[in-house]
Amino acid sequence: MALIDEHTIYASAGRGGDGVVRWLREKFKPKGGPNGGDGGNGGHFYIEAIRDITALRRVIRKDTYQAENGFPGSKNSMHGANGEDFTLQLPLGSVVTNLETGDVVELTRDGEEIRLLQGGAGGFGNEHFKSSINQTPMEATQGKEGEHGKFHIELKLIADVGLVGLPNAGKTSLLNALTNSDARVADYPFTTLDPNLGVYHKYILADIPGLIEGASEGKGLGHKFLRHITRTSVILHCISLERDNPIQDYEVIRKELSTYPDIIEKKEYIILTKSDTVTKKGAEDIQTMIETNLNKKVLSVVSVLDDDAIKNFGDTLIKVLREEKTEL
Ligand SMILES: Nc1nc2c(ncn2[C@@H]2O[C@H](COP(=O)(O)OP(=O)(O)OP(=O)(O)O)[C@@H](O)[C@H]2O)c(=O)[nH]1
Ligand SMILES: [Mg+2]
Structure with a gap:
């Protein structure tokens, strides 16, 4: 099922309950003192981060969400009840933008709760206005x-590696080999339609759909899903050794990444994949050619199909991530 990663809602906190005009009824007096109570406060509107990347699937069922209104005051100085707060649960990594003010809040910690909108204050009942000079406020x-x-x-997945x-x-395939992920793999392009996540040691890896030339203009699956790697600390750029022109493959992807804010500046490591499809010598030659032409080191x-290579790759990745974290 497709990952839902954006939605627009109209949200409101509760309105305050009205204050009321009421009078104390006393025997033999036409009108006693004022005893109209205050209204209750409207409920606040909260958003809360939960660890469920599919949470927006529930949220899109409605466009309008609101907290409960406060209740009006009543006689005998009774305050109206406060309206109930409302909490909208959103996936961890959600970015919520107020389209009128441009204010942005982000849910970056599991369980984090943010008050998005404040409920209206309850009105005052006539008792509130009683004073020495006004015994019968109306x-x-x-x-x-x-x-x-x-x-x-907007959901932006929070991962360490893209x-x-x-x-x-x-x-x-790499994500599956390294992590608990069991995502779909197949020998045709665009097998991955939505990002997959996996955990390697304590690090979260995000595998996103393939990019092609012109993705930023909507070719293939487009490039909107790049939002999901805007928060990663490193990018692993996978290039298959099966391909005829790995340098060109590299440049095509870099060009597409450059059209997305924040991503092109990220630390990037090249991974050469499918080494079993070439000879050892063949792989080394390609590695040297890439490193000389691009002036970049190949990480792995x-x-x-090679358990040792995967294990080495995993160890190297952990080392890189540890260094990355201490640099921050
Ligand atoms: N021989 C060999 N085949 C591999 C290796 N890794 C992946 N493949 C095959 O290559 C094909 C594509 O693998 P995927 O992991 O689906 O590739 P992907 O980059 O996720 O592709 P998209 O999701 O379409 O972008 C599948 O048929 C895999 O079985 C490898 O190390 N050696
Ligand atoms: Mg894939």
Whole structure:
């Protein structure tokens, strides 16, 4: 099922309950003192981060969400009840933008709760206005409107590593070999339609769909899913050793990455995949050619059919990530 990673909602906090005009009824008196109670406050509107990347699937069922209104005051100085708060659960990594003000809030920690909108205050009942010079106030005020607005919710997965490359480069196979992921792999392009996540030691790896030339203009699957690697600390650029022109493959992907904010500056490591499809000498030659032409080191040469190579790759990756974290 497709990963839902954006949605727009209209959200409102509760309106405050109205204050009321009421009078104490006493025997033999036409009108006693004022005893109209205050209204309750409107409920606040919260968002909460949960560890479920599919949570937006539930959220898109509705476009409007609101916290409960406060209840009006009543006689005998009774305060109206406060409206219930409302909490919208969103996947960890959600970025919520107020489309009217441009304000942005991000849910970056599991369980984090943020008050997005404040409920309106309850109005005052006439008892509130009683004073030495006014024993019979006729006044009560209405509850205040709750804050409200239109919000765009966008999910940006929080991962440590992003796997990028052309379709069929072996990205998902690598993710599966290294982590608990069991994502679909096949010998045709665009097998991966939505990002896959896996955990290697304590690091989260994100495998995203293949990119092709022109992806930024909508070719292939487009490039919108690149949002999911905007927060990773490193990018693993997978290039298949089966391919005729690995340098060109590299450049095509870099060009597409450069059209997405924040990604091109990330630390990138080249991984040569499918080493079993060439001779050892063949792999070394390609590695040297890439390193001289691009002036970049290849981090690993791997094949998912070679357990030792995968183990080495995993160890190297951990080393890189540890260094990366201490640099931060
Ligand atoms: N011989 C060999 N085949 C591999 C290796 N890694 C992946 N493959 C095969 O290459 C094909 C593509 O693998 P995927 O992991 O689906 O590639 P991908 O980069 O995720 O492709 P998209 O999701 O389409 O972008 C599959 O048929 C895999 O079985 C490898 O190390 N050696
Ligand atoms: Mg894939």
